[in-house]
Every structure is written in structure tokens, then in C-alpha cells.
Amino acid sequence: MTTTPGRRSPVRALAPLLCAATLWAAPVPATAQPPAARPAQVEVTTQRAAARAPGDLITYTLTARNKGPSVARNVTATDRLPDGITFVDSSDGCTAAGQTVTCGPEPQLAAGQSRSWRFHARLSPSYEGDGTDLGNSASGTSDATDPDPGNNRPDPVLPPGPFTPVSDLATVKTPLGSGPTVPGQEFEYEIRTSNKGPSDARNVTVTDALPDGLAFVSSADPCAASGRTVTCGPLARMIPGGDVVWTFKVKLDAAYSGDGENLRNTATSTSASKDPEPADNTSQPVLPPGGVTEPQADVWTTKRTANDTVIAPGQTFEYVVTATNDGPSRAVDTLVTDRLPSRLAFVSSPPSDGCRATDGTVTCGPQAVLEPGASRTWRFTVRLDSDYTGDGSDIRNTATATARTKDPKPENNTSSPAGLPGSRVNKPTADLGVRKEAVGTTPPVPGQTFDYRIRVSNYGPSADAFNVKLTDNLPEGLSYVSSSPSGCTAAGRLVSCRRTAPLKVGETVEYLLTVKIDPAYKGTGSDLKNTAEVTADNIDPASENDKGTATVPGGHVAEPSADLAVVKRAVQTSAVAPGETFDYALTVTNNGPSQADQVSVTDSLPTALSFVSGDATCVSGRTVTCGPLAHLAPGASVTWVIKVKLDPEYTGNGSDIRNTATVDSLTADPRPANNTSAAAGPPAGTVKEPTADLEVGKTTP
Template identity: 25%
Template structure:
């Protein structure tokens, strides 16, 4: 039963022998071929087929794709067929329902029983797609399993797919569209936009069209028109019952409002608000607005005039005619009267004022144009405009005409023109008062009855200071100062301040330029007293004069100044036998007195005094009768009144009462 291969030769060998056979052994062979036993089946095969039926499908070549909508119940047939030669016994069919159908995931079982060879059995299934797919298209995969006791294989599986899709939108509402068409006598067009105007008392018309732009019949359509302000019956609502409107059907309403005669302002927007409703409209309420602009009714011709007057501080009158003048910086005032003599209201009255060059105001400049809009002026009526301006500081020539021109115009009157002229005159010269004072700085002075006398010593250098002041609130032009100093003095040129002063012989000249209003400047220079000044009192007088090109001739008294200092050279005599001081530099704070030593031939009355460098007596040290021979006196650095003598250069003198002997020594006191 288990051939090594087939056909397998079965060779029989037969041998015959006999004692007296010839040959003794006779051999014979023959063959039978062994073949495999014919197959007798013990199992059968099952085949599954699937046929679906939906309302929607697509075909691509030989492939069909099936679709089922949400909530749709579709059907399919499952056929199991015995394709074997034996009867299939105890056949069972199971259908695993897909997700997203009702009873999703359940398994339907069908007991088919026995199936003869080539016999088949068909089962019909009717699943329903759920209404809320997780996504779409969603694959509904059916898995079908068949089993049989003698099926080979024991379990046969088959799957196929229907794609679940969303249910198409079925509208339950419709849409309403409102259009508006107006008709007035006046309008403007800008590109594709039209602006409509209606005058006061004008009746204009417009049509309102309501159209059903949806796919369902619009039911119980209502149209309301809210009338705008400033028409008769302003604010009222007009209601229109349209009823039902078939798809694409429309209904038109005509309205004829009248503009009131007294608009609050113009142009006044007449805004129509139109509201459409329907039981199944989406949205339930549809609103539309559009606007007509109400304008004033044009007025008939009227008579308008303009009257201009001007005023300045300077004018002349000749035979009843007035000519007006103004100086630079003066104020010029204009008064303009606009009058409507009637008989109609003057509409949109505008006054335009063309200012002349070289006039300036707080809110306008030279050559500006001023525009005044008076709106509507009843008849008769007038109104006035007043304004002032200032003449420029500088003008091209004199007299310079300042022409002020006006134009008056209204929608139903004019134009009317008027003009006024003011002549700008050359300004009178502006005068100033320039003054000069002077003072010096020296180390010595005396005061008597509020008069101060200043002293200088031989060889001393001191400072002259000159104060120049513009006493008025105007510019002092081209100021010149000349200082005539005593010819005996030596001037230190490097000390002249400002340095552009010119030293010329016995004078110094400064060209100081312009002085601002109330400006003050200080000038100075240093002078040195010669060492060979003659004995006695030498009065050194300095004279200065200042002048401006616009100097007021009535105030020349303060343009000149004199100042004197006094140089005193004592008539010292030679002949003292002996006269010395302990110190050339005396420092009283060190506690040592200043020793004064001198020798007299005989006893005589004399005075020891302390003079400053100018020869002024500071204090008397001793006044007595001194012994003949060597005398010594000491001084502690104070005056007769106990006051300390300050630092400086001083002269200690010895003088007899008959003035026949005067001796002196210089000492420097340093504190």
C-alpha cells in the first residue's frame, strides 16, 4: 500500500527444473505494473459569495464601491456553496456585523445543515447605518465565517466592505433677500456708487423688493419699513403681509415719503430700515438699510452786500475822504459787515478775506486767506466780522500799500467785492539815552560829608572802570566811548578791556556797536603814576564821553563824566642824623613791636606819624619833646583809637613843629 514510486514494476521470475530436462533449468519472467490506489475523498469544500445592494455606488473598471448614508438600511446576500463531491454536513454560517451599524459588533448565526455537492444556500441581511458616524466615509467591514464537519478547511472566512457616508443636507429653511430702488430728482454718481438727494417738501419714491433665494417656499413673509426722521409720519412703521413666496419668487412694494420743510441740518440722512421675516426664513429676521440725503430747498435770488471799514491810529481826511496810515508794529483793525437785503433767504453765505502781505495776526500770517461761513441768512439781516493785525517791522518801500480784499458770495446771491487800503509809513527814528559813569580802585581814600577823595602814590598802578548803560527800552546804535586820561599817566595797553579799545596818545577809543535795550557794559584799563611826580597835591582828572547814533539830543547830560584822583608828594627834607626801623616788614601778630630809632642834635618838640603811600596821615604815633642824642620809641600796630592798621605800604615820618626837619622811612605792614 505504500509504493516507493509509481508505476512500480512487479517482476515475476518463474524457474522450472527436471531431472532430465534440457536444459536442466528453464526460467520465465513477466511483469505487472503496480499503480497508486485511486483517491476516494473524505472531505468537501465550501465557497462564500457576497452581493450587496445600496442606493449609491461607483464603478471603476470591474470594481464596484458601495456607499450607504447615515440612517440608511441597506441589504446584502451571503451565499454558501458546496463545491466538493461529498455532502457537506452540519454547515454553519456566521456574519460579524461591522462598527457604526445598529447592533454594531453583533454576530449573526445561520444553521445551514447539510449541503449536497454543488448545492448552495443564501442568507439576506439588512443592517442600518447609525446617524452619527465618527468620520466619513466610514468603512463598514463585514466578516463572514463558514464551518462544516467535513469542510476543508474546517473554517472559511470572507470579508467585504460598504462605505458609510454622511446623509445629504436637506434644507428646512429658506433665505430672503431685500433690494431697494430709489427715484429722486437729484443724485450724484461716483464709480458704481450713486448718492440720492431729495429737497425739502419733495415727495420721492422707492421700491422694496423681497425675493426668496432659497429652495423651499418661504411661508408667512412679512415686510416692515421704518420711515426715517424728517419725513412726514417720521418714525412710523409701514407693514406689508407678503404671504408665501415660492423659490426664486419676489414681491415689490412702492413707498412715497415726503421730506419735511424744516430740516434740522443739511444734508440730512434719511435712513430707511427695512425688515423682512418668514416662518422658515434663515435668519428669521432680515434687515436692510439705505439712505437718501435730504437737502435744503434752493432759494430764489436775493440781494447781498458787503461793507468794509478800517481803523488805525493815523489818518487824514480830505474833502470827506479818509486815508489810513500805519507805522511798522502798529495795529490795523478791519470791520466787515455782511447784509442780506432780501427778498429771499441767502443760502450758504461765504465771506472770503484776502489779507495783504506784511500783516500778521495771532492766528494768521502774511498773505493768508480768511474764510467765514455764515450759513443761511434770513432777509433782512446782517452780521459783522472784526479782526486786527499788526504791520510787519520792515517793508519793501514807503509808503507801502496794504490792500485788504473781500469777496461775498451765496448760493442765490453775489458775488460782491470790496477793498480797503492802509498805507504803511516809514517809522520815525527811535531815540535812546546812553550814559557813562566811572570809578577807580586805589588803596587809599577819605570820606568827608559823603564825598570820597581817592589817593594814589608815586609809581602806583590803579584801575579805571567805566560803566556804559543804555537807559531805554530801544536799541542804542553804534555806541562809541572815548576816554581822555591825564597825559602824565602811563597806560598799560595789555590791560585795556575790551581789548579792541584803541590807544591813541592821551585817549582810548572803543567802538562798542549796538547796545540792547537797558544793556550795561563795564570797560576798564590800568594806569601808572610816574615816580617823579612833583611835590604837593597833584589832581589827576580823567574825562570820558559816550555817544550813540540815535542818541536823544535832550539827554546829553549823562553822556559825559569826569573823575579825579589826588597824588600828594610830601616835601621831605634831607638832614636826619640817624633814623632807622627795627623791621622793613612789620608783622604785629608776632608780638614784637616796631622799634623806631633816631638821633637829634638837641632837644626839640617833634611828631612821629604814620602816613599811607599817598601821603595821607593814618595816625599819630608820638607827639612830645625828644631828648638830644639817640631816641627810641616802639609802636604796636594800632591807631590812637586802638584800631589795627591794615596790611599795606606805609611811611613813618619824624617832623618838627617848625618843619625844619622831616625824616621818613617806608615800612610794609603784613597781617
């Protein structure tokens, strides 16, 4: 407790006055003073109390004591409260005008008497200081003259600290909606956080750890999720008595199969302020609205044709059936069944779809799990009877989807009826198809022949094909040789094969076309690819398979190859004598298969023979070269003749005058062994005795 002087009235003399102020404490009893023959004095005392939190009530006690010697009349005490502290109430009649609290007046105080007033004030809930700005003092006045006014106003009194905010938060979590909740459904939680004070709660947040089976969806409030933990806030400040409501949406797992008891969960509020009762920060655990009921999946079906291409009797087409799960739960073991009309027959289904048929009923599935919002599509192919004569209006039926999961809307499980593609039927048709391939895998050589195998089929579905004609326009480099069966003809490079008998549905006829590569062909074969095409008098519903294309066997043409052979012989048949001339004929033949290019012959003459003359392309010398001939076709021959002279001094019988000629070209030769001729000698294989026609002349000097 501290004491400070009072205050003198500036208007009239006041009796001695004693004034005491106590913060956060009960009144302090007055201390009796003996009368004195001196001016009155005022005494102010204070008593400190325990620390308070922002928002708490402060009890102030103001005590005025008359230290005499005169009676003090109309005694009042005033207290100017600092900012941050506001007057609340008083049981002693104190009142406030703004921040100024006035207590009294007390009609009179005899010397030695005292009067205490008590009032409540509140420290601002939002106060954030350390208390140094909260100091204040009280003052007292009366009608008497105060001889010592200095003790009427004590020194400012600071409230005790520290001033740590204390906020008692409470949390209530409520599921919104009546329920019961179906697996896969979404619903909302409302979380209400209230501040029971006394201080402002700062940075208020709520966390909600969702159990397995619940997932955060969205929130219009500042709520977000990290994993399964939802956090709402922070709210910067919440006043005492205030509250905040956060709402967020969650989804019950579509695969959930429990009774909901394991979904009970709580929400917890926290703030930066100290909480004196943390037990109510966490809400009571709650279930989804109305609890959890069994899974439900609204499965519905559509059926349609894969396209609108009109078909003919005997043709196939594809149905597409789709089961869609509108939820809210996952559908388990979804099946689609389709009872086909009598004029439709199941043909097949892709392995990935696995539809099958029993007694005209097609079954697709089961799809083990169909999640909410998901669809499963199956395809299967059916055939329209080849003898069907209607317009298609009588061929309409539905597909139905079922699942082991309860369906809340079974009325949409069956699709609308679906009919034939394009909702009509074409006239009976014959789909002709051509498959063409080269026979063999060995690349052919220019000049060789090879076969094309061409199969023409009538795939129907509903009519025989009449006046079937196969044509094959051969490219340059290929020429027609023959066909099997016979009957194909060629006009230039266009080969035509005509069938007089109808080609029945499902029947195939095969042609073998023998063709020849031009012996002079120099390409790789890529330009020899050619196409066969079939036509008939019928409607063909699928013209894209009316043509078949193939290249040469092995996919390319081998390098040209020409088997050249050379023969050397003496042209004359009668023997010659030394010094006489005779001719050799050098004949080159191309045994094919390709054209030979740049063909030449060389002949190295024996020493007893010398070159005299030859054809224009033959070059003289000991080694005679004839050619080159630019091209020699397969089966063709060329002969060069050279004239030689037997040495006049030759004395032999001719057996040693034998030699060969050799042919060469730029084209590869598959049999080089016959490129050199057999050795040839002089005419008749022998040499006559030397002869000399002597002439004698005589002259005179």
C-alpha cells in the first residue's frame, strides 16, 4: 500500500480529508487518528492484488479518511481510469462519466472517520501491453478547507502483471442433414467455436482429423485439408462471448461397408491465448448425419449400334452396351444381359470385353467394381440372318444392367430399345474380297518369271456374285506369261480373268498368274508393286477389300545375271599353208536370264599367228579385243570375225597353234566356267606343206 497527498478545493475551505484507493482488493479499514490542533491532512493508501488477464474485472476501493480537526462535509472521491480500463458497476453508488468515476458525496465525516467506496472496472479483453500504461490515481474533495491537499491524490498505481491473455474456448461439432448417410454420399460438418473469455482469443484455429472412410471435399470457409486432417482458420481475433462457425463438406468412401461406429470423430479448437479449461476445446464425437446405411448404387444402361452404316441380310454389326453408376456407392459385380431377337445371332466379342451368349442371351461382365460416376462399356458382334426379308423395324431389343449392390432406382436398369444400324436394311449384297501375294520368298532376277497367287472370295453375306471379273494392270517391267486356270487374257499390260459361273456366298476361287520381269530391268522392285481388282454385277457393301496389292517375291529384285558362253572356230574348212590367211569366228551367246551389258571378247593369238583384220569393233594386237556390245538380250548371240595370218616360216603341223577366246560383260555371270571357249586350231586342224611360187626372170646387160 502506498500513500499520497490529497487535494485542496479551489473555491472554499475544506475540512481535512483522507482518501485511499485499493486495486483488485477488498476495502482497507480506516486507521483512527487523534485530534490535533493543526490543519486537516488527507491520506491515500493502496493495496495490490493478484495478476489479472485481459477481460477480467478489477475491484477498486476508494477510502476517504478525515484526519481532522474539523468535520468534512460533502466528501467525494474521483478516479480517472486509464485507457484500457472501463467502469462496470458499483454497489456503493459510484458512477462514471467517460473514464472518470465519481464516488459520493458522503454528507459528512467527523475527524477520525473514514468512508470507503467500491466499484468494478474491466481490463480490455484486447489489451496487449505490460501494464505500465495502466497506472492511475484517485483524488478526494469536500466542502472543508484541506490544510494538506497534497495527500488527496496518491501516486499512480500500476496493476500487477503479467497480462497474459486467457481465453476459454469451447467446440461443438454438428453433422448437417437428416440422413441416414449412404456410402459415397457427401455431407457437411458444422464446427462452432465460442470464446467464454475473459480475453480476446487470438489466431483461433480448428483441426479435425477425419477417420478412414471420410475424405475432405471442399469448404466455402477458410478450411483446407492435408491428408485427412482438416484445418479451419486462423481467425485473427475472437472477442469474449463471440463465436465462429466453420462448415466443410466431406465424402463417405463409396466402398465403405461398416455401420458407421468407426466414423465417430471430434474437432478441436486452439488459439494463441492460454486456455484455462482445455477439456472443452475438443467437441463430442459425432457420427455422419443419421448414421450410415447400406451401400446403394444407381446403375443404368444404354444400348446402341457402334455406327449407323446400314447393313444387308447376312452381314454383321456391333452393339455397344454401357452400364453407368450414378452412385452414391460403388457397384459390385455389375452384369449386362441382352436377349437378342430371333433373327440376330451372336458372333463374337473382343477378348477385353468377354461377352458370351447362351440360348440367344448375351451376357457381359461381371465388372467387379464400378465406382460412382464411372461407366463400363462392352461390345459384341451379331449377324442378321442372310434370308431376312424385313425392313428392320421388327428387330429392336433392350439390355439390362444389374449389380449385387442395392439399386435405389431399378426402373432405369433397362436401356431404351436399340435396332439395326441406320434403322433400315439394305438389299442383299455380295462382299467380294481380293487377297494377292507373290509366291516364294527368293528375290527374282531380271528376265526370270514368278507367280502371283490371287484369291477372290465372296463374303456375302446374302447373295451370289455374278459376272465376276478380276483385272490386274501390270506395271512397266512386268509382262504376262500365263495363268492357271487358263482363260486369262492380256491386252498390253492389262490382264483380265473372267468367271462365267456365279461365285457363291463363302466360295473362293484362286488364280495363279505367271509374269516375267523385263530382262533389262534395273530397279529394286519397289516400282513393280501392282494391284488386282475384282468387280461383279452385285452391290458390294465393302469396296475397300475389292483390291489386293503385292510386290515381287522377297520384296525386291535381285541384281541382273546373264550366263554368257563363247565359241571360237575357224571359218574355213581347208587347211592353209604357212604364210596364208584364214578367219576365226568368235560367237557369244547370252543364256540369260538377264540382259548382258557391255559384252566384249578377247583372244590372245599364239606366236605363229598375227592379226590381219576384223570387224569394226575388233582391235588389233597380239591380244585381239572385239566389242563392247552395249546390250545382249537373253537367248541372243553376236559373232565377231577376225582374219589372221600363219607365219610364212612356220614349219609345224598346226597342233601347236591352238588357243581360246574369253567373253566378259558388266553384268554378273552365274556360270563363269563357260566364259572361255574351247581351244581352236587352224582350219582342218592341220597345216599344209609350205608352198612357194617361184618366178625366174632373165635379162641381158
